[in-house]
Amino acid sequence: MVLEIKKACKNFGGLSAVSDVSFHIQKGEIFGLIGPNGAGKTTMFNLITSMFPLTSGDIVFNGENISGRKPYQITEKGICRTFQNIRLFPKMTALENVMVGEHCRSHSGVLKSVFRTKSQRAEEDRIRKRAGELLAFVGLGDYGDVAAENLAYGQQRRLEIARAMASSPQLLLLDEPAAGMNETETSDLFQLIKKIQKQGMTVLLIEHDMPLVMKLCDRIAVLNFGKKIAEGTPSEIQNNHDVIEAYLGREEEELHA
Amino acid sequence: MLAELINPYYLQVASFVLINIILGISVYIPLSTGQLSLASAGFMGMGAYTSALLTIHFELPIVLGIIAGTLVAGIMGVLIGIPTLRLQGVYLAIVTLGFGEVIRVLFVNWESLTKGSVGLSGIPHMGREILASLREFGFNPQSLGLQNNQFIFLTIFFLLLVITAFIIWFFRRQHSSRVGRAFAAIKLDEKAAESMGINITYYKVLAFAQGAVIAGFAGALYAHVLAYISPADFAYHRAVEILVFTVFGGSEVIWGPVFGSLFLTLMPEVLRFISEYRYMLYGLIIIIMMAVRPQGLIDVHLLELLKSKTAKRRQKYGAGNQKSM
Numbered sequence: 001m002v003l004e005i006k007k008a009c010k011n012f013g014g015l016s017a018v019s020d021v022s023f024h025i026q027k028g029e030i031f032g033l034i035g036p037n038g039a040g041k042t043t044m045f046n047l048i049t050s051m052f053p054l055t056s057g058d059i060v061f062n063g064e065n066i067s068g069r070k071p072y073q074i075t076e077k078g079i080c081r082t083f084q085n086i087r088l089f090p091k092m093t094a095l096e097n098v099m100v101g102e103h104c105r106s107h108s109g110v111l112k113s114v115f116r117t118k119s120q121r122a123e124e125d126r127i128r129k130r131a132g133e134l135l136a137f138v139g140l141g142d143y144g145d146v147a148a149e150n151l152a153y154g155q156q157r158r159l160e161i162a163r164a165m166a167s168s169p170q171l172l173l174l175d176e177p178a179a180g181m182n183e184t185e186t187s188d189l190f191q192l193i194k195k196i197q198k199q200g201m202t203v204l205l206i207e208h209d210m211p212l213v214m215k216l217c218d219r220i221a222v223l224n225f226g227k228k229i230a231e232g233t234p235s236e237i238q239n240n241h242d243v244i245e246a247y248l249g250r251e252e253e254e255l256h257a
Numbered sequence: 258m259l260a261e262l263i264n265p266y267y268l269q270v271a272s273f274v275l276i277n278i279i280l281g282i283s284v285y286i287p288l289s290t291g292q293l294s295l296a297s298a299g300f301m302g303m304g305a306y307t308s309a310l311l312t313i314h315f316e317l318p319i320v321l322g323i324i325a326g327t328l329v330a331g332i333m334g335v336l337i338g339i340p341t342l343r344l345q346g347v348y349l350a351i352v353t354l355g356f357g358e359v360i361r362v363l364f365v366n367w368e369s370l371t372k373g374s375v376g377l378s379g380i381p382h383m384g385r386e387i388l389a390s391l392r393e394f395g396f397n398p399q400s401l402g403l404q405n406n407q408f409i410f411l412t413i414f415f416l417l418l419v420i421t422a423f424i425i426w427f428f429r430r431q432h433s434s435r436v437g438r439a440f441a442a443i444k445l446d447e448k449a450a451e452s453m454g455i456n457i458t459y460y461k462v463l464a465f466a467q468g469a470v471i472a473g474f475a476g477a478l479y480a481h482v483l484a485y486i487s488p489a490d491f492a493y494h495r496a497v498e499i500l501v502f503t504v505f506g507g508s509e510v511i512w513g514p515v516f517g518s519l520f521l522t523l524m525p526e527v528l529r530f531i532s533e534y535r536y537m538l539y540g541l542i543i544i545i546m547m548a549v550r551p552q553g554l555i556d557v558h559l560l561e562l563l564k565s566k567t568a569k570r571r572q573k574y575g576a577g578n579q580k581s582m
Contacts, residue, residue, distance in 0.1 A: 072451055080454070087446050103435065108435045113430065115430075
């Protein structure tokens, strides 16, 4: 088990954004987190990465309780994320963005950096080489020198994935990676996430594109109003009465109407 | 012949240009993590007073005095940097400005130590001390065809030139490294930087403290170049002046504050009649720059443009050469 969420609760003032949510993710699987807007999916991501503190509950990663740690320590442990509203470093080049992602897997401090010691130069070469490989992996091999803000929207989404992968996470959190993508881009994304899974990374995915989620995920949890209403394989979820009523049902009715 | 060309006045102006460049860099470094600090004048004062008092009262060698002044400013930088971490933009600017005023008022009121607003005089002069120690080895400036005065100012100038060059080199190296990337990431998006595994507390305090160290160092140098300091040297006006160096020159690349300090220190000297209206002009510069070019005169694009132009010229030149061959 890579990640285990135990009775996670998060209140903002009197509002309960996430209440009593538990689920666990097996190593190597693609786990989907779905639910209507405002169901608490992104809040769940922010809790896992410690951007927000939990109100109560525990988050266990590889057998270690990681609740209450700083966000950068979570990344060091091996969890890294992308953002729903893209948050690249706009003025940096694509390559530099990915190189920043490798920060916690490198060590050179001020003095080593200024005096360019042998180990520092070797480390920089390694970071640069790996960043180039990751760019090629997500299909941006030719865009290394382009400023992130000048990339097309779909490319920015893929760059965010490369940047997150640069910290060599065991668990990759993708927050609506297909948002705003057209069909071709979405099918490229499908291939990419499958490729990431083949590399041995576990993926936790928030996504609204249901065909993509159903095709991609091994298991799915459904949130509604901050509560988990179902968990299971895509076919189980598709046939779950509560889910159809809360979420998919509405869509089906519209489709058949 | 050479001796007539070396004018102590010009050398002194050049030395102040160099000190101001170091001060400009002390604002640029915290700013490269997105922290707008106006505390440079305060840290400068701490460096200056620490070094001056130690060298006057304990007859410490100037070098040790300067090191002590730099360290005190740096420690203060860490102490101020940690509690102000949560503050952003204009709030940090106000707090750091307040800190500068506290330091100045401390210098004015702690009369038993600082002689209040009268200031400290008789601070060991860097150039004279160097000359005195060289004399002990039987050196005489006349052997170079220089008067004592010329030799003193020339020594100070070259010493400061080497120091400034080192500081620029240091921070350019730091900029293009893992540390520099972390600084830039924090400036562009703090939350995203933190999610990418960057310990933002550490790097923000590091940048703030580096700025304090540099400012304290510049202050200590200032004390031993001028041999006289008073609280007025480190007042609000100085804080704004240092800020304007960076606002005008540019805050994206280190050449921004370097150019800003150079230009704005030389201008009132060259155009004497402007000197009286200096602060009016600074106000005007801030308003115009914020409206027209908030990143300052020298930014990344301008540098790239210059680079590609010189590259083209070189190509042309190279091609011409080949033809002639």
